Amino acid sequence: MSETIVIAEINNGVVADVTAELVSAVIAFGGSPTIIVPCVNSSIADGAGFTGAGRVIACKGPMFASYDAAGWANALDAVTPAGSIFVAASPRSKDLAARIAARRNIPVVQDVVAIDGSNLTSPVYSGKAMQTVNASADVVVSVRANIFAAAVSVPADVSVIDQSGDVLTAVEELLARSSERLDVAEANIIISGGRGMSSPENFSHLERIADVLGAAVGASRAAVDTWDDIPHGMQVGQTGKTVNPNLYIAVGISGAIQHLAGMRSSKYIVAINKDADAPIFQYADYGIVATWEETLPILEKSLAAMM
Ligand SMILES: Cc1cc2nc3c(=O)[nH]c(=O)nc-3n(C[C@H](O)[C@H](O)[C@H](O)COP(=O)(O)OP(=O)(O)OC[C@H]3O[C@@H](n4cnc5c(N)ncnc54)[C@H](O)[C@@H]3O)c2cc1C
Numbered sequence: 443m444s445e446t447i448v449i450a451e452i453n454n455g456v457v458a459d460v461t462a463e464l465v466s467a468v469i470a471f472g473g474s475p476t477i478i479v480p481c482v483n484s485s486i487a488d489g490a491g492f493t494g495a496g497r498v499i500a501c502k503g504p505m506f507a508s509y510d511a512a513g514w515a516n517a518l519d520a521v522t523p524a525g526s527i528f529v530a531a532s533p534r535s536k537d538l539a540a541r542i543a544a545r546r547n548i549p550v551v552q553d554v555v556a557i558d559g560s561n562l563t564s565p566v567y568s569g570k571a572m573q574t575v576n577a578s579a580d581v582v583v584s585v586r587a588n589i590f591a592a593a594v595s596v597p598a599d600v601s602v603i604d605q606s607g608d609v610l611t612a613v614e615e616l617l618a619r620s621s622e623r624l625d626v627a628e629a630n631i632i633i634s635g636g637r638g639m640s641s642p643e644n645f646s647h648l649e650r651i652a653d654v655l656g657a658a659v660g661a662s663r664a665a666v667d668t669w670d671d672i673p674h675g676m677q678v679g680q681t682g683k684t685v686n687p688n689l690y691i692a693v694g695i696s697g698a699i700q701h702l703a704g705m706r707s708s709k710y711i712v713a714i715n716k717d718a719d720a721p722i723f724q725y726a727d728y729g730i731v732a733t734w735e736e737t738l739p740i741l742e743k744s745l746a747a748m749m
């Protein structure tokens with residue numbers, strides 16, 4: 443087999459936990475990956491050694507301060523050896539995966555949820571079917587979070603490659619709405635609100651429960667499109683983020699196919715909806731037919747007592 447490479451997922455300047463899962467994904471693929479860490483400061487690569495992985499390369503450059511599609515693809519393509527490349531299935535890394543695959547003229551398989559040797563399985567048609575493809579040659583693969591057990595972290599020697607001189611484009615400044623909240627793409631528990639929440643102010647009920655559970659707050663597209671105060675970064679679904687938490691609580695969300703596409707692989711789905719015929723109940727492990735106004739205060743109180 444040719445070389446396998448993991449491009450570490452970086453969140454807020456640190457190596458994200460999903461990187462350890464990518465190592466396990468590569469092991470299931472039959473490889474022992476080289477880990478490449480895009481960074482401004484190479485010291486973050488010290489935490490990127492894992493059992494079953496090979497060397498760690500810190501790819502250092504100012505362009506890695508904020509994501510810029512062309513800048514990252516150019517810089518990482520230049521330092522990544524030939525072989526199969528694994529990234530996390532986050533919106534940013536899926537974009538990067540496609541760009542690197544195009545530059546190398548090799549296939550890309552996105553959103554992989556199972557790996558059996560060179561067989562890669564991923565959802566298609568908004569999650570209505572699964573496809574398995576055989577990767578008989580080099581391929582770029584994005585892997586969903588919370589599928590593979592995390593590889594054990596171990597100390598590793600880090601080689602540093604300075605890409606500072608290879609900057610074609612770079613983002614000078616990123617203006618983002620600041621949020622203390624966990625991103626849905628990284629969360630193990632998510633509570634999401636839809637148009638049924640009636641107003642953005644009512645999302646405070648979801649936030650309080652999220653605080654008790656250590657969860658992230660998500661939203662349907664109808665919610666982010668209707669209310670400016672609900673940022674698009676919270677959107678779960680086909681044109682939002684794909685999530686795969688252990689627990690997904692959908693509140694006032696009908697369960698349109700485009701929403702399901704982003705969350706139906708969650709381990710447990712709980713739906714709270716006043717309409718017993720809402721499609722979300724067909725996919726929920728637990729359903730509560732009631733308004734959120736009746737349900738959330740009781741849920742919050744009970745969870746607070748339990749925790
Ligand atoms: C190309 C395309 C891409 C799309 N991508 C996405 C995507 O990424 N993510 C996404 O979410 N959608 C996406 N959509 C939109 C999708 O089709 C739906 O319109 C959207 O998901 C509906 O959001 P909703 O369930 O919040 O709203 P609604 O469909 O309006 O449902 C609101 C629900 O709240 C319930 N409700 C109302 N009041 C209460 C109450 N007081 N208590 C409890 N329940 C209550 C209602 O019974 C209803 O089921 C996309 C659509 C298209 C065409």
